[in-house]
Amino acid sequence: EPEVTQTPSHQVTQMGQEVILRCVPISNHLYFYWYRQILGQKVEFLVSFYNNEISEKSEIFDDQFSVERPDGSNFTLKIRSTKLEDSAMYFCASSEVGRVKNTEAFFGQGTRLTVV
């Protein structure tokens, strides 16, 4: 069964450093998403991406964050100058289409980011 893969599974970084979280979406999917979940809290939408540009972003997704599809398979989330409060699980997801119809969004297993 096709799946969304994320690397690394756990990333520890020092406050102020830049991190890049990587995702390989399902190959025929066109829409990509990042979500995050702070420990013990809800899963929160960060950003959606289609056709090499951001289609929607939440208030959380400020200038500290950026997304990129550097090649035909990877989708990355970059966090510049990490803060302690960026510590969370980050989930990548992908879907075949953007509007809910007869398909679903698939999530990866997440990257646990710990900022120390």
Next chain:
Amino acid sequence: DAKTTQPTSMDCAEGRAANLPCNHSTISGNEYVYWYRQIHSQGPQYIIHGLKNNETNEMASLIITEDRKSSTLILPHATLRDTAVYYCIVSLDYKLSFGAGTTVTVRA
């Protein structure tokens, strides 16, 4: 997106059906009802979705009331591996708004 209301938690006996209710009284005509679950901080896992009609797949059944203001997810034969947080989400697209969900504990 419409807001959903789910019970905080529920227990279920292994092998029995688990019926998870969800209220979405402000759902609009084009919004789908989605169910995802999350097992111990893993990535959310898709279960099922529907618009108006009842739906069934290999994991579960989804019963949507005629007025679409509520729905029920049915896990027909719960196993210990079904212990998870279950999220009912109403959405037009995949900017999914996850609430607190229902923590389902399946007991042997």
